[in-house]
Amino acid sequence: MDYFTILNLNKEPFSNSPDPDYFFHSQQHVGCLQKLELSLRLKRGLNVVIGDVGTGKTTLCRQLIRKLRKDDTIETHLVLDPYFSTAHEFLLTVTDMLVADKPDKSEDDYQLKERIKNALFQKGVDEEKTTVLIIDEGQKIPEFCLELMREFLNYETNDFKLLQIAIFAQKEFEKTLEKYANFTDRINLYHRLEPMSFKDTRDMIQFRLNQSSAVAQKLALFTYPAMWAIFRATRGYPRKIVNLCHRSMLTMIIQNKTKANWFLVQSCMKRAFDSPRKRSWALVGTMAVLVAAAIVLVPRFMPERTPSIVSIQPESYEINTPRNNIATSDASTSIPIKDEVSHAGQAQAAKTEMNNAALLDTPAPEKTGTTPDENSSS
Template structure:
């Protein structure tokens, strides 16, 4: 039986003592959307100010899009906290808009705004009229702005968007009676494309972008400062590794930062080095993939420049693509049709499939039911590869300026089918996501494992995953809706 001194630490109070070993008073890298830890990067601050101004001016509908882990929920909570200080604004938050029908959404809004449940026999029109009367009363008599904030907006179905559009029709001569802000992932952009009468009503359309190296460093220092420590716990190469491994996504920065501090405590170290960050990142597949000698050289050059040329420092953005990869755009005839896979039940298992022959007519591949989409992956015809000069190597040129290279698992025209595949892939690859492209005038949902700024990194990662897990993968280049096959 354990003595008192040998008892394991299990309570939250005991766990906090771990941080006291580093001089911290609270957990600095919490993954909860705490407004107290909101970091005012240039992009996040701009989005926050634009949304707040839109509410004050009662402009109606506003949308904020961002990739997974880009800080949408924290921005949402910060905005609500600011509005809560103003008695003339009444925010209402919907955390999970998973409504199968428009009536479910309407009943939820009725209950939130009127603070009572509608009669089970109430019709759509009756509930809309009751909401209209309430909106007029709040705006004209109480002089309050009702704000509907929806998180995870990509879950909204078109019928629910129609309900919101109808509510936005209620207005005075100079202002909307209901203010709506929708925070959603990137795929919501494709939903909006299907409802142009809703998209046209958007007043502010904000996008959250990944953090730069300097913002990544500032975010880490900001978090540590709020946790009660003034000295730097990270070396310069560690900051660099954090940025490259996380690709500037705040959620990944929080995850790596937490693991790095735990490593410090376990190993009784005082500072997070680059090797510590890489040791935490490699098991997650977030290896920043940079030669150690280059990191040392870059760090030494940076420190020397800071010492010798204060006030006159100019550093090119770290994320700029290699100019040697930039080439002329290729004709549309060389674009490759997205790969089609059936959604796996648990996780893809390698199967023996013969590649599509060079005389395959890609126009014959149509969208349809999930069973219809379980086709073999389409390979680029040999004639195309010969004409374009492509080869199955680890160095493929960039054809679209500002593009990124994605490790593609599959491409689908059925969004529900693509979403099921993405959910399955994410069980093992947290960096998985979905990007939307256009091919021959048709929208496609591309499910990917990860994405990089160069084809070399994407191909290297794809080879590792294919060798370890037996997945049939491809590397594609995407810029906006432009899509091109690079490697398989």
């Protein structure tokens, strides 16, 4: 049994597929759709719709195709992935769409352009049809394709363009347009899709529930605070709204609840938008805060160190004289010591002198104030 049947639903209300039946007519989406349809029917040429990821460009594109196909005088062609490797590949694709006979790969670019031009004149003038080329994921369009489309827009009569182009692209496409002024100058309609308001978010959730309801009465599966939490978490982006509502409904079934409240949405929000990349950055931020706190706080709790006193020993003086020619000195001829040396240094020097004399088996002279010559004479 499908999960949505437990909640009195006959279809999944929050599918992430661009189902035109679930296209919510918000004010900006309806306005964009009306402008596009009017521009295409008037054969004004080039139209561009720019929007961020998840703003509903693909759903709007499908809804436009659905409306145009109801008119037999309009022929629509859709390019889902416009990333072509060469200009020849793009020309082969367009030729295959517009020309009944399958193009030969051996044909050069000029031949393919001529076939495209003849097909457009035949459809637009002879058959009085409107040929529309719709391109999704327009930010992938190579630069050489822009030049070719600019040439296609030159195929025209005195009254209208023979080829109508509608491009749905992300914001990256704006940088490409800035580099090609000759292409940008031909844009008739330039529309930017923005996130929805809280009112549109609430109405979109209820609209999808009503579309999937298996009962006649209105389903109220989300409380007002829950809808506010959804809007704050998704910031009004339709794709994020759909994903968060889907997770909330699954949680309702698991927890055996009939209505999603604020707390349930909060718990689902962490699982829906907590990507591994965000978690890694959060871990890096936490580690940085801990390291900074350690640098600041650890020195405060460490004991203060008492400065150690280092004693500087004075230099020792050695007497390197021959055994038979020993010169002793009295107080007046003692070894000179610098004024900077302390009294302890003087005592150490005298002690060193006496040790040197003992090593040489010569008795240390008595310090009587007389010289050795005077002692011998006496």
